[in-house]
Amino acid sequence: MQPLSNRAKKLEKKPMTLAERAYLPAIFQGLSITLRHFFSKKATIRYPEETRPFSPVFRGLHVLKRDEQGRERCTACGLCAVACPAEAITMVAGERKKGEEGLYREEKYAVSYEINMLRCIFCGLCEEACPKAAVYLQADKMAPPRFERDEFIYGKDRLVEPVAPDARSQRGIQLTPEQAQALNAKLAQPA
Amino acid sequence: MELPVLGWQALVILVVFGISLLIATYSTYAERVIAAFLQDRVGPDRAGPFGILQPLADAVKLFTKEEFFPAGANRALFVFGPCLAMVTALMASAVIPFGNYLQFGTTIVHLQGIEVNIGMLYVFGVVSLGVYGIMIGGWASNNKFSLLGAIRAASQNISYELAMGMALIAVLMMSGTLSLREITLQQSVPGEWHFWNIVKQPIGFIIFIVCAFAETNRTPFDLPECETELVGGYHTEYSSMKMGLYLFAEYINVFVASAVMSVLYFGGFNFPFQYELRDFLAQSQGAVTAQNIITILGVVAVFIKIFSFIFFFMWVRWTLPRFRYDQLMRLGWTILIPLAIFNILLTGGLILLGVIQ
Numbered sequence: 180m181q182p183l184s185n186r187a188k189k190l191e192k193k194p195m196t197l198a199e200r201a202y203l204p205a206i207f208q209g210l211s212i213t214l215r216h217f218f219s220k221k222a223t224i225r226y227p228e229e230t231r232p233f234s235p236v237f238r239g240l241h242v243l244k245r246d247e248q249g250r251e252r253c254t255a256c257g258l259c260a261v262a263c264p265a266e267a268i269t270m271v272a273g274e275r276k277k278g279e280e281g282l283y284r285e286e287k288y289a290v291s292y293e294i295n296m297l298r299c300i301f302c303g304l305c306e307e308a309c310p311k312a313a314v315y316l317q318a319d320k321m322a323p324p325r326f327e328r329d330e331f332i333y334g335k336d337r338l339v340e341p342v343a344p345d346a347r348s349q350r351g352i353q354l355t356p357e358q359a360q361a362l363n364a365k366l367a368q369p370a
Numbered sequence: 371m372e373l374p375v376l377g378w379q380a381l382v383i384l385v386v387f388g389i390s391l392l393i394a395t396y397s398t399y400a401e402r403v404i405a406a407f408l409q410d411r412v413g414p415d416r417a418g419p420f421g422i423l424q425p426l427a428d429a430v431k432l433f434t435k436e437e438f439f440p441a442g443a444n445r446a447l448f449v450f451g452p453c454l455a456m457v458t459a460l461m462a463s464a465v466i467p468f469g470n471y472l473q474f475g476t477t478i479v480h481l482q483g484i485e486v487n488i489g490m491l492y493v494f495g496v497v498s499l500g501v502y503g504i505m506i507g508g509w510a511s512n513n514k515f516s517l518l519g520a521i522r523a524a525s526q527n528i529s530y531e532l533a534m535g536m537a538l539i540a541v542l543m544m545s546g547t548l549s550l551r552e553i554t555l556q557q558s559v560p561g562e563w564h565f566w567n568i569v570k571q572p573i574g575f576i577i578f579i580v581c582a583f584a585e586t587n588r589t590p591f592d593l594p595e596c597e598t599e600l601v602g603g604y605h606t607e608y609s610s611m612k613m614g615l616y617l618f619a620e621y622i623n624v625f626v627a628s629a630v631m632s633v634l635y636f637g638g639f640n641f642p643f644q645y646e647l648r649d650f651l652a653q654s655q656g657a658v659t660a661q662n663i664i665t666i667l668g669v670v671a672v673f674i675k676i677f678s679f680i681f682f683f684m685w686v687r688w689t690l691p692r693f694r695y696d697q698l699m700r701l702g703w704t705i706l707i708p709l710a711i712f713n714i715l716l717t718g719g720l721i722l723l724g725v726i727q
Binding site for chain 1: 404407408409410411412415576685686688689690
């Protein structure tokens with residue numbers, strides 16, 4: 180039979196030599212190998228304090244992006260939900276009211292947008308399907324472990340890109356820069 | 371003896387006791403870290419900085435575990451086994467000289483639990499009692515695996531004690547005394563070029579260290595607890611702190627074996643150029659202070675030697691696989707004992723020719 184590689188080693192059964200029977204040379208050989216490993220670089224890390232770097236193409240936790248004026252980009256077209264092979268995305272569409280132009284970029288927006296992280300396989304097809312460049316899988320964040328199943332259903336509160344803290348109203352509603360400016364001006368005035 | 375001297379000795383005994391326990395505690399941590407490092411891991415690091423509180427966490431865990439008595443076990447003996455193992459392990463460190471002497475005014479305090487002229491015999495006697503702890507525990511468990519482990523421990527310890535004793539005889543032929551303090555002092559004489567016993571007794575040392583591995587039931591001779599064949603060996607049925615006492619006794623035995631080896635073969639509390647350093651210090655500090663400083667440095671020296679041996683014990687444990695039982699017995703009876711007898715004859719011949727003394 181043709182050998183697959185030339186690395187096969189022919190072994191002969193010989194009686195052991197005196198050095199082999201004395202064990203000690205072999206023991207010291209073994210000890211030197213383990214001592215080399217004692218000083219070598221460790222393969223494991225002290226995890227919560229140290230973390231390994233993510234790959235630049237890592238697909239992690241989703242984010243719903245805003246545009247440069249702080250408006251939500253998502254128009255609730257549902258293409259991501261259709262593209263999703265795991266059927267992890269659901270959404271409810273709504274019509275933008277008058278006065279909400281600073282909050283939503285398009286006339287139609289997602290009233291609710293939920294991704295079930297237990298169903299999601301992080302394939303990134305939603306990201307590819309999105310015509311408005313609204314949904315992205317972040318390269319530096321993972322969906323963290325949780326104790327309850329319902330905690331894995333991420334709503335808009337946890338998906339939409341947060342705005343700067345000073346651009347929030349007191350009730351925690353995210354404001355556009357203009358609204359925030361107006362609010363700050365109002366708060367600055369003495370009552 | 372006067373009362374202050376007795377008081378000092380009591381203090382020394384307490385300190386030796388505490389140090390034995392502390393070293394045994396931290397041996398468990400050292401074992402894990404060394405095992406981890408030899409296997410390219412970082413080891414335990416959750417409890418405290420670098421995991422140095424890990425032994426405490428282990429103790430809490432062991433103390434809060436269920437105290438389990440197997441059905442049909444002899445309850446009294448079942449408790450007595452680990453106690454005996456622990457007591458004999460702790461007793462052995464009493465005669466080991468950890469330092470020369472400290473002088474306060476007219477009081478001279480020897481840094482040794484008790485100075486007896488049969489020190490080495492005492493260590494042997496107490497260490498060989500340790501096998502009863504394993505024997506009794508294994509017997510009282512009413513378990514086949516425990517009994518097999520206990521029988522293995524007994525036969526292994528008896529076999530290797532022979533070779534160990536004969537390796538020791540060669541040292542005693544040179545020293546002419548059983549006192550560990552005397553043996554230590556003989557390994558360094560002021561004004562002379564004197565060698566530690568390892569230079570005169572290399573074969574004896576190899577026999578002794580191999581037997582020490584077998585006596586302390588450490589890999590490659592850990593057949594009594596042999597997990598792959600005997601579940602847990604003699605402590606299969608043990609849980610809670612009774613199990614902890616067995617593990618603890620093993621580490622104290624490792625400590626004692628390391629201490630005995632450093633005293634017998636590596637000069638104990640002697641270190642190179644100690645007399646030159648003492649004479650140099652005596653010029654500025656006075657003779658008494660100089661001697662005290664040398665003694666304290668000697669304590670550091672003996673502990674460095676002991677820690678090196680403990681490291682070696684662990685290093686070997688995570689390098690070598692376990693011997694098979696027949697290999698163990700063949701090594702003990704057909705290699706080590708004849709080699710030890712040869713070593714005695716060789717030593718005797720060399721003493722007769724005046725090569726060594």
